[in-house]
Amino acid sequence: MRIKISITQKHFVYFLLLSLLSIIIVGWYSFYISKNAIIKRTFDQLTSVRVEKSKNLFAFFHERDSEVLFLSNYIENEFKKSNTSNILNVIESKNGIVESFLNKKVYFNKVIIIFNNNVYEIDNKSVSEYELSSYDKKNRFAKIMTTLDKSENADSLIYDDDYTVENGSISFIIAKRFALPDKKELQLYFQISSNYINSIMSTEGDMSGLGKTGETYIVGGDYLLRTSSRFKENSIKNIEVKTIASMRAMVNESSTKIIKDYRSVEVLSSFAPLHLKNLKWAVIAEIDKKEALVAVYNLRNSIVILCLVLSLFIFGFVYLGSLKITNPVKQLSEAANKISEGEFNVIIENKSNDEIGELINSFNNMARVLFVQSEQLNKEQLLRISYVLDAQEKERQRLSRDLHDGLGQMLLAAKLKLEQMASSDFEKAQKHLNGALEIMKETVNEIRTISNDLMPSVLSNFGLGEGIKRLCKDFEKDSGIAFNFDCTNLDKIDIPEKSQLYIFRIVQELMNNILKHSQAKNASLRFTFDGNFLTIQVNDDGIGFDTSNIDFGNGINNIMERTELLYGRIKVSSKPSQGTEVLINIPVKYGKN
Structure with missing residues (x-):
């Protein structure tokens, strides 16, 4: 059963929906514009922080490289001047300059010298001597030298692979070597704790504006963290960061994107490659999307509340407006019902x-x-x-x-x-x-x-098709007019007996008109059926007439009346000296005998 809905209800619902839709679209557009603006501003801020951190890293390592160069040149010159093979004499000369260097340059926590298969480990307090085979069981220094040999910068390199110290903090190694007389080689390794890199990359307490979830960090070529995570302890060299940001940065792409970080949390990320000598790092600055868009979400909530308040006002306004518009329509409906009952003298007062x-x-x-x-x-x-x-x-x-x-x-x-x-x-x-x-x-x-x-007996005995055929043959025989007819498959059309008689009389009247008025030598009759309509087409090559000035007689009027009784349509086309064509379309149901 269909539910009846009044036009007042429809009008009210349509206008209410239209108003609410307008509010929603405006609200959504405002939310969308604000969201994009905040995302762009956040990306700009992240990029600014990332660029600043990258500059600080370059400056830090440039200063350390200068200090390494200074100490390396000193040791090399002392070797050449002293002409000695005892490295300890050089190290301890001039009141222990290496130890003094370490005391002044707080970024270096250790210097390691390899000479004649011996290892000299120097900190700001003492010098320790070891055999290379026992000190470097994992061949770390051989790996560093191999890396230095492959490096385009043959002077020095920074090494950050597979070298850790206590408390989970890695040490970056600045390696340098030079040749001595008698084809001897001196290798210097300056060890820098990752704590100093962490302090450069840290966003806690600075003015970067990255909030509670923002952080900047470095990812190495092995996709492991090189700096501490703000969210996880002991993260250096332990957490894999194989995200869209790190992978794109490793192929030298600098960009911004909303991605999922190493915690699988959706973040706004700004990333770029960072090439320090031989290192292939990625510098990434990120902030949680939820925190970055908190202002947008507050705006969304305000828009929702505003929409609800406006909806209440619109509800009352639309309801009153609907009543004003639909009351006259109700009067029209009631008057139409009276007319349908046969009461035609109905007049509505118009206001x-x-x-x-x-x-x-x-x-x-x-x-x-x-x-x-x-x-x-x-x-x-x-x-x-x-x-x-x-x-x-x-x-x-x-x-x-x-x-x-x-x-x-x-x-x-x-x-x-x-x-x-x-x-x-x-x-x-x-x-x-x-x-x-x-x-x-x-x-x-x-x-x-x-x-x-x-009542033609041929219709009841043989059907409409045979009756039309006999009628056409008798007409051609009696009139002397060459008559061509096509009523193929006419008997396959399921036509009621009463309708068959009307169609027979229509054809009979059409033939009488040709005989009486057309003066034709040739005429034709054709039946066609398209599944819905039976079309009767009659043509003659007679004298024709002007359809705009003719007054149809009883014959054509009888044809029209019978056609109307069959719910059909008739079209008469003729011009003087050009013959006449009559088309009759009658709706019928198709069915085989």
Whole structure:
């Protein structure tokens, strides 16, 4: 069962939805613009912080490289001047300059010198000597030298792989070597704790504005962290950061993007490669998306509250407006119901000057016209009844005339022939009998003609198709007009018997018109069916006529009336000296016998 919804309810719902949709679209657009603006500003801020951290890193390592160069040159010069092979004499000369260097340069926590397969480990307090084989069991220094040999910068390099110290803090190694007399080589390794790198990359307590979840960090070529995580302890060289940011930075791409970080948390990320001598690092600055967009989410909540408040006002306004618009429509509906019940003298009082008022005026005019037309229809109905009675009376008169003038005279002649047989000899009686028989044959034919005029027997006996064929053949034989007809498959169309009779009479009337008026030499009749409509097409090459000036007689009027009874349409096309075409479309149901 369909739920009835009044036009007031529909109007109210449509306007309410439209208003709410407008508010939602404006709110969403404001939210979208604000969100994009904040995201862009955050990306700019992250990029600014990342660039600043990168500059600080470059400056830090440049200063350390200068200090390493200073100490390396000193040791090399002392070797050459002292012409000694005892490295300790050089190290401890001038009141232990190496230890003094370490005391002044707080960034270095240890210097390691490899000379003649011995290792000298120097901190700011003492010098320790080891054999290389026992000190470097994992061949770390051999790896560093191999890396230095492969480096484009053969002077020195920074090494950060596979070298850790206590408390989980890695040490970055600045390696340098130089040749001595007698083809000897001196290798220097300056060890820097990652704590100093962490202090450069840290965002806690600085003015970067990265909030509670913002951080900047370094990822190495092995995708492991080189600086401490703000969220996880012991993260250096223990946490893999194989994110979109780190992978793109490793292929020398600098960009910004919303991604998931190493915690699988959605963040705003600014990333770029960082090339320090031989190192391949990625510098990444990130902040949680949730924190970065907190202002946008607050704006969203404000928009939602504003939408709810506005919705209440719109609700009342739309409801009152709907009533004002739909009340006249209800009056129209009630008046239309009265008209449908046959009460045509309905007039609605009009109080509006808008489109509704125009609709009421149109309705009142329609009601007046319907009232006048109903009166005319009643008169026409009486006239039609009168026409039907007159037609029946004329048909009775015609039938009476045919019976009197035709059959009556024939039967009277046959009676006279038979009476003459009584007073005639055998031969004359035989002639009178034969004459009476001929008259009886003609009488039988006349009876068949009258019967066919009343109800063609061929329709009930053989169907519409065969009846049309016989009608066409008789027409061609009697009229002398070359007649081409096509009624193939006509009997396969399921047409009610009453409709068959109407169609037969229509064709019969069309042929009579051709015979009486067209002066044609050729004519054609064609039936076509497209599954819904039966089309009757009749053409002749007669004298034609001007359809704009012709007054159709009883014949064509009979055709039109029968076509209307069949719910069909008729179109007559003709021009003087160009023949005539009649097209009739009749809706029927298709079905095979």
